[in-house]
Amino acid sequence: MPQKPKRLKKIIRYTLIALVVLLIAFRVYLPTLVKNYVNKVLADIPGYYGQVDDIDISLFRGAYVIKGMYLNKVDASSEIPFLKFPNSDISIEWKSLFKGKIVSEIIMDSPEIIYVFEDQQGESDNAPEADDWTDALTDLVPIDINHFEIHRGKLAFVQLSADPNIDLNISQLELTADNLRNVKSRDLTLPSTIVASGKSIGNGDLKLEGNINLIKEVPDMDIAVSLENIDVTALNDATQHYASIDFKEGNLGFFSEIAIADGHLKGYMKPLLADAVLIDKEDGFLSVLWEGFVGFFKFVLKNQKTNTVATKIPIEGDLNDVDTAVWPTILSIFENAWIEAFKGIVDNDIQFKDAIKKDKG
Numbered sequence: 001m002p003q004k005p006k007r008l009k010k011i012i013r014y015t016l017i018a019l020v021v022l023l024i025a026f027r028v029y030l031p032t033l034v035k036n037y038v039n040k041v042l043a044d045i046p047g048y049y050g051q052v053d054d055i056d057i058s059l060f061r062g063a064y065v066i067k068g069m070y071l072n073k074v075d076a077s078s079e080i081p082f083l084k085f086p087n088s089d090i091s092i093e094w095k096s097l098f099k100g101k102i103v104s105e106i107i108m109d110s111p112e113i114i115y116v117f118e119d120q121q122g123e124s125d126n127a128p129e130a131d132d133w134t135d136a137l138t139d140l141v142p143i144d145i146n147h148f149e150i151h152r153g154k155l156a157f158v159q160l161s162a163d164p165n166i167d168l169n170i171s172q173l174e175l176t177a178d179n180l181r182n183v184k185s186r187d188l189t190l191p192s193t194i195v196a197s198g199k200s201i202g203n204g205d206l207k208l209e210g211n212i213n214l215i216k217e218v219p220d221m222d223i224a225v226s227l228e229n230i231d232v233t234a235l236n237d238a239t240q241h242y243a244s245i246d247f248k249e250g251n252l253g254f255f256s257e258i259a260i261a262d263g264h265l266k267g268y269m270k271p272l273l274a275d276a277v278l279i280d281k282e283d284g285f286l287s288v289l290w291e292g293f294v295g296f297f298k299f300v301l302k303n304q305k306t307n308t309v310a311t312k313i314p315i316e317g318d319l320n321d322v323d324t325a326v327w328p329t330i331l332s333i334f335e336n337a338w339i340e341a342f343k344g345i346v347d348n349d350i351q352f353k354d355a356i357k358k359d360k361g
Contacts, residue, residue: 004143019108026252026318027095029058031051031054031055031056031064034055034057034067035052035054035055035066035085038052038055038066038069039051039052041136041140042069042071042136042138044136044276045071045110046138047073047074047075048071048072048073048074048082049071049072049073050069050070050071050072050081050083051069051070052066052067052068052069053067053069054067054068055067057225058091060210061092062091062092062093063089063090063091063092064090064091064246065087065089065090066085066087066088066140067087068084068086068089068125069083069084069085069086070084070085070087071083072082072119073115073119073120076116076119077118077119077160077340078116078118078119078160080114080116080119080158081113081114082113082114082119082120083111083112083113084111084112084113084114085108085111085112086109086110086111087105087110088107088108088109088111089107089108090104090105090106090140090141091104091107092104092105092143093105093146093147098232099340102143102144103144103145103146103147103181104141104143104144104145104146104147105145105146105147105148105149106145106147106148106149107148107149107151108149108150108151108153109151109152110151110152110154111153111154112153112154112155112156113155113156114154114156114158115156115157115158116158116159116160116209117157117158117159117161117166118159118160118161132174132229133182141280141310144164144180145180146178146179146180146181147177147178147179147180148175148176148177148178149175149177150173150174150175150176150196151174152172152173152174153172153173153174153175153198154168154169154170154171154173155170155173156168156169157169159241160205162237162238162241163241164237164239165237166234166237166241167201167237168200168201168202168238169200169201170199170200171198171199171200171204172198172199173194173196173197173198174195174196174197174198175194175195175205175208176194176195177192177193177194177195177212178193178195178357179191179204180192180193180194180212180214180361181215182309183215184302189213189355190210190211190212190213190219190220190221190222191213192212192213192214193209193210193211194208194209194210194211194212194213194223195208195209196208196209198342200227200230201230201234201235202230202231202232202233202234202235202252203229203230203231203234204227204228204230204231204252204254204330205227205229206224206225206226206227207225207226207227208223208224208225208226209223209224210223210224217263218260218263218319219260220260220261221258221259221260221263222257222258222259223257223258223259224256224257225254225255225256225257225258226253226254226255227253227254227255227256228253229251229253230252230253230254231248231250231251231252232247232250232251232252232273232276233248233249233250235247235252237261245278246279247276247277247278247279247353248277248278248279249276249277250274250275250276250277251274251275251276252271252273252274253271253272253274254269254270254271254272255269255270255272256268256269256315258271258315260319262320263318263319263320264316264317264319264320265315265316265317265318265319266315266316267314267315268312268313268314268315269312269315270312270313271311271313273315281349295322322334
């Protein structure tokens with residue numbers, strides 16, 4: 001009779017040991033399991049391919065860290081990743097958990113988004129729709145994101161076909177966004193705050209602040225952006241390519257406000273050019289004509305006391321019908337305002353009849 005309790009104790013002991021071994025084995029294999037899952041999510045985005053190098057799991061924090069993640073277009077002509085996220089920490093936001101809300105936070109270190117102009121122009125038959133990006137984010141972060149941070153980030157527009165190559169970028173990007181899932185202040189129209197800073201090409205100072213509402217298919221927002229003290233000579237590759245202009249010296253500022261309500265985007269972009277000196281052109285008559293043209297518009301537009309030339313470029317567009325080619329569609333709104341302004345073309349959208357006043361009676 002005494003042998004039965006001993007046998008039962010052995011069974012219990014061996015069972016517990018087996019469970020501990022299984023749990024340890026599962027914990028050891030868990031990063032590989034998550035890594036395979038993340039790679040599958042990236043592979044399922046139409047027209048894009050990507051992978052991650054490694055996954056770290058922290059069960060105590062309820063977090064996992066994605067290391068070495070990148071994403072690029074299948075038919076891209078360059079090998080420059082469209083998205084490059086070296087380190088992304090995704091975890092439960094504990095301060096909201098204590099308030100009875102289960103939401104997550106993401107902290108990204110040194111992320112890069114590089115928009116290579118040539119890579120994004122070609123349209124694949126299986127180009128991703130807006131829902132594809134949303135589904136991918138939901139699969140990677142199944143819990144609603146409420147807090148988001150970026151440290152030492154980079155945004156860039158690159159055109160490799162230009163000679164020399166154009167690289168317009170923002171580096172040292174610091175960004176914080178809170179209350180993205182409207183955990184607090186549900187009655188506010190734009191409940192979430194966003195603040196960012198960074199350094200541009202030409203050592204300009206970027207500042208961004210505003211409010212957004214992400215709980216919509218097309219988020220509402222009211223954003224103000226300023227970019228000041230840019231050494232304009234750093235933009236010579238772009239200005240030469242788009243407008244055949246080279247600056248010897250000068251200072252550029254850029255100010256913009258963007259509002260989106262129910263998918264309708266409206267705003268403006270206002271570049272300010274101060275103390276600018278062009279590199280002399282050696283084209284005889286054309287040189288005289290060019291300098292006269294520039295001088296005339298400086299006389300008409302500039303603030304005589306500060307030697308500043310300014311203009312205001314309106315932006316307007318509809319984001320409700322973005323079915324495919326998400327990134328090119330969004331960028332095209334700014335291309336039309338900014339790059340086309342560089343080209344200095346006549347749009348031919350104003351006719352004489354537009355100036356005729358209609359009878360009010």
